[in-house]
Amino acid sequence: MEDVKLMKGNEAVAEAAIRAGVDAYFGYPITPQSEVIEYLMAEEPHKRTGMVVLQAESELAAINMVYGAAACGKKVMTSSSSPGISLKQEGISYIAGSELPCLIVDVVRGGPGLGTIQPSQADYFQMVKGGGHGDYRLIVLAPSTVQEMADFVELGFELAFKYRNPALILSDGVIGQMMEKVVLPPQKERLGDEEIDKRYGSWATTGKKNGRERNIITSLELKPERQEAHNLHLQAKYKEISEKEVRLEKINCENPDYLFVAYGSSARICQKAIQLAEEKGIKAGLLRPITLWPFPSKEINKLAEQVKGILVVEMSAGQMVEDVKLAVNGKVKVEHFGRFGGMVHSPDEVLEALETKIIGG
Amino acid sequence: MAENILTPEEIIKRGELVFKKTKLMTDNELSYCPGCGHGVAHRITMEVIEELGLEEKTIGVAPVGCSVLAYEFMNVDMQEAAHGRAPAVATGIKRVYPDKTVFTYQGDGDLAAIGTAETLHACNRGENITIIFINNGIYGMTGGQMAPTTLPGMKSSTSPYGRDINMMGHPLKITELIAMLPGTVYVTRQAVHKPGLVRKAKKAIKKAFELQQENKGTTFVEIVSNCNSGWKMTPVDANNWLDKHMLDYYPLGDLKG
Amino acid sequence: MTEEIIIAGFGGQGVLSMGKILAYSGIMENKEVSWMPSYGPEMRGGTANVAVIISDERISSPILQNFDTAIILNQQSMDKFESGVKPGGLLLYDPNGIIRHPSRKDINIYTVEGAAEAAKQKSSKTFNMIILGAYLKIKPVVKMDNVLKGLKKSLPERHHHLIPMNEKAIKIGMDKVKEVNKL
Numbered sequence: 019m020e021d022v023k024l025m026k027g028n029e030a031v032a033e034a035a036i037r038a039g040v041d042a043y044f045g046y047p048i049t050p051q052s053e054v055i056e057y058l059m060a061e062e063p064h065k066r067t068g069m070v071v072l073q074a075e076s077e078l079a080a081i082n083m084v085y086g087a088a089a090c091g092k093k094v095m096t097s098s099s100s101p102g103i104s105l106k107q108e109g110i111s112y113i114a115g116s117e118l119p120c121l122i123v124d125v126v127r128g129g130p131g132l133g134t135i136q137p138s139q140a141d142y143f144q145m146v147k148g149g150g151h152g153d154y155r156l157i158v159l160a161p162s163t164v165q166e167m168a169d170f171v172e173l174g175f176e177l178a179f180k181y182r183n184p185a186l187i188l189s190d191g192v193i194g195q196m197m198e199k200v201v202l203p204p205q206k207e208r209l210g211d212e213e214i215d216k217r218y219g220s221w222a223t224t225g226k227k228n229g230r231e232r233n234i235i236t237s238l239e240l241k242p243e244r245q246e247a248h249n250l251h252l253q254a255k256y257k258e259i260s261e262k263e264v265r266l267e268k269i270n271c272e273n274p275d276y277l278f279v280a281y282g283s284s285a286r287i288c289q290k291a292i293q294l295a296e297e298k299g300i301k302a303g304l305l306r307p308i309t310l311w312p313f314p315s316k317e318i319n320k321l322a323e324q325v326k327g328i329l330v331v332e333m334s335a336g337q338m339v340e341d342v343k344l345a346v347n348g349k350v351k352v353e354h355f356g357r358f359g360g361m362v363h364s365p366d367e368v369l370e371a372l373e374t375k376i377i378g379g
Numbered sequence: 380m381a382e383n384i385l386t387p388e389e390i391i392k393r394g395e396l397v398f399k400k401t402k403l404m405t406d407n408e409l410s411y412c413p414g415c416g417h418g419v420a421h422r423i424t425m426e427v428i429e430e431l432g433l434e435e436k437t438i439g440v441a442p443v444g445c446s447v448l449a450y451e452f453m454n455v456d457m458q459e460a461a462h463g464r465a466p467a468v469a470t471g472i473k474r475v476y477p478d479k480t481v482f483t484y485q486g487d488g489d490l491a492a493i494g495t496a497e498t499l500h501a502c503n504r505g506e507n508i509t510i511i512f513i514n515n516g517i518y519g520m521t522g523g524q525m526a527p528t529t530l531p532g533m534k535s536s537t538s539p540y541g542r543d544i545n546m547m548g549h550p551l552k553i554t555e556l557i558a559m560l561p562g563t564v565y566v567t568r569q570a571v572h573k574p575g576l577v578r579k580a581k582k583a584i585k586k587a588f589e590l591q592q593e594n595k596g597t598t599f600v601e602i603v604s605n606c607n608s609g610w611k612m613t614p615v616d617a618n619n620w621l622d623k624h625m626l627d628y629y630p631l632g633d634l635k636g
Numbered sequence: 637m638t639e640e641i642i643i644a645g646f647g648g649q650g651v652l653s654m655g656k657i658l659a660y661s662g663i664m665e666n667k668e669v670s671w672m673p674s675y676g677p678e679m680r681g682g683t684a685n686v687a688v689i690i691s692d693e694r695i696s697s698p699i700l701q702n703f704d705t706a707i708i709l710n711q712q713s714m715d716k717f718e719s720g721v722k723p724g725g726l727l728l729y730d731p732n733g734i735i736r737h738p739s740r741k742d743i744n745i746y747t748v749e750g751a752a753e754a755a756k757q758k759s760s761k762t763f764n765m766i767i768l769g770a771y772l773k774i775k776p777v778v779k780m781d782n783v784l785k786g787l788k789k790s791l792p793e794r795h796h797h798l799i800p801m802n803e804k805a806i807k808i809g810m811d812k813v814k815e816v817n818k819l
């Protein structure tokens with residue numbers, strides 16, 4: 019039998035991190051994701067792989083520990099939930115500006131402010147649109163199962179190192195707290211310092227040896243012409259990512275009359291709503307963006323030609339719906355539905371919204 | 380029920396009142412675990428405000444921690460701060476209302492981890508505010524993670540095998556640091572797990588608020604407290620443990636003033 | 637087959653671990669499972685509940701509004717979840733501490749004196765296994781040997797010596813379950 023375990027999404031992230039050969043995790047407790055650091059502390063990965071785990075004094079400190087370690091070419095990550103992620107935004111902007119690979123996990127809870135600890139998807143704007151200052155992008159992966167929580171750790175790092183760009187797993191309280199079956203990846207070995215020097219010595223601060231030019235990690239550029247050039251370089255990189263790295267899942271999309279667009283736990287609720295719709299003779303499909311950035315605009319635009327209307331379902335007052343509207347570009351009616359502030363919509367409510375806002379509306 | 384047991388109303392009628400809750404505590408049911416020190420610390424703080432006649436001029440700042448809901452219980456004007464930022468928020472209040480009485484009420488994670496910078500700098504500026512610091516050696520609110528004040532060897536959900544000072548550093552005696560700052564006028568460490576200590580702690584809080592009226596600088600009252608939930612002990616065991624272990628590392632008494 | 641279950645009671649009654657053992661037993665039968673707890677400070681001394689789904693198919697929403705089975709262990713949970721049982725579904729409860737008993741006529745209702753039986757066993761830790769046994773007697777959604785395998789998987793190694801005690805508790809629950817309303 020495969021290595022099947024029953025785990026919380028948060029625990030799956032932690033175990034997957036150890037197995038991915040991550041060098042260091044820095045974090046600060048916050049509900050609903052404290053199990054990540056709790057699991058790591060209990061597992062003592064320094065004994066298993068030599069992985070460093072440290073509870074920082076704040077999220078601000080944690081993200082800057084990530085900056086320092088990532089700039090050394092190491093595989094490093096952090097995790098938090100919405101208020102903590104807000105605090106990390108300064109560091110994230112610096113990491114993006116300095117083109118450092120790292121993985122950040124956001125297990126979203128309801129806001130604004132201290133808000134609630136219950137599940138939410140209201141961090142879409144802050145993670146997909148920036149959040150920190152300046153023109154930058156994060157590669158944003160949205161898991162909808164515990165399995166994906168585990169799988170996206172390695173995928174996130176792969177993309178982060180491929181493009182020297184921070185990657186983010188945008189999860190929520192449901193996926194973080196629920197337990198499901200998960201097949202864990204085999205243990206990968208951590209890279210040795212020599213290997214890191216060989217792979218990333220062209221940019222990482224590994225120590226200026228063998229007469230190589232010194233490496234400087236910075237996001238500062240006093241001359242605006244050079245800052246603009248750096249930004250153009252970033253934009254070219256983002257364009258390449260947009261063209262190559264879009265990921266999505268389509269369910270029931272062979273010949274639907276109506277389309278749901280939803281990610282994460284909302285996508286699962288939509289799957290149930292699709293079953294309920296079927297019982298009523300309504301043919302609905304689901305497009306689930308797996309990458310929220312880059313966004314699957316082309317596929318949504320294509321599907322818009324086949325359906326009579328699109329309902330965007332998210333646990334927010336309507337954030338991703340803006341991107342769907344841009345993608346659809348007026349071809350067909352697009353509406354938003356979602357409970358928020360820590361409330362989770364039921365499949366019945368979703369179906370009712372489809373009937374009133376799209377079919378009847 | 381036996382005939383001679385009196386109802387609360389009958390007791391009150393007889394005029395045998397031995398204790399009355401200060402009107403500066405609301406009637407809301409406390410959200411704290413039974414036996415938690417937060418409730419007592421709330422009460423004596425508000426009794427002091429009442430006894431000093433400061434009700435109408437007091438503005439309090441609640442932290443993020445188990446006492447995040449302090450504003451539900453403390454019957455004066457209150458603000459809720461982001462995690463660790465209460466001393467900065469209090470600075471803002473005091474600077475625009477120098478004649479008001481301003482206090483923060485913070486846990487050890489809030490004050491000595493994420494909010495260390497705000498704490499040290501407010502004290503260093505000598506802001507005329509009173510800081511009530513509840514040190515229970517753990518993050519109670521989030522389910523018992525290690526705090527900066529967790530003792531060596533002490534178990535928590537992020538130090539499940541006991542705090543290893545080689546990996547996690549030493550418990551932070553932030554009160555000792557605060558006492559070194561010229562901006563502070565009165566720095567003291569108290570406890571509330573025994574009646575005698577409660578009386579002493581109340582006296583200390585009173586002194587702190589009195590000094591605030593004289594605009595002499597920051598006053599800082601640490602209360603070494605318990606967390607039976609986070610420590611995974613019965614309330615009685617938690618108090619005994621506090622007495623035996625916490626007070627060794629965090630000895631009671633005035634550090635300054 | 638899809639079985640959607642809510643288990644609800646006080647924190648400390650073993651609600652979450654009972655759900656976990658059920659979910660693990662489901663895995664042992666190669667089924668899809670999900671386990672979604674209520675979380676947060678409400679767990680401290682307050683109520684706790686967990687939604688468990690065991691299914692032959694990919695599980696869509698892990699959050700439940702309606703249940704095939706509700707296992708109810710205190711009054712608050714009775715008040716909250718009785719109405720959510722699907723018509724024809726099952727409500728199993730421990731009458732200990734229940735003052736308003738379920739009144740629905742369109743569902744199957746059973747009781748088991750879990751708290752009283754656990755007291756007889758002189759171990760409050762067997763309480764949730766007694767309840768689990770009662771449930772499995774009414775609805776054998778998973779086989780007994782898979783439950784034992786599930787127990788083994790969900791308990792840390794150092795607690796494996798407790799498995800016989802748990803097995804006994806499950807059997808007690810199976811014996812002591814009582815029918816109140818059968819459709």
Ligand SMILES: Cc1ncc(C[n+]2csc(CCOP(=O)(O)OP(=O)(O)O)c2C)c(N)n1
Pocket residue numbers: 046047048049077101102105443444445446462485486487488489490513515517518519520521526606
């Ligand atoms: C920015 C941010 N990070 C983390 C949290 C989660 N959090 C809430 S309370 C708390 C710790 C509270 O511990 P302490 O200050 O010691 O108070 P206690 O509950 O022990 O009284 C944490 C980490 C948060 N609310 N905001």
Ligand code: SF4
Pocket residue numbers: 410411412414415416417445515519520605606607608609
């Ligand atoms: S968790 Fe700890 S600090 Fe919080 S109320 Fe309970 S005993 Fe008090």
Ligand SMILES: [Mg+2]
Pocket residue numbers: 444486487488513514515516517518519526
């Ligand atoms: Mg504390």
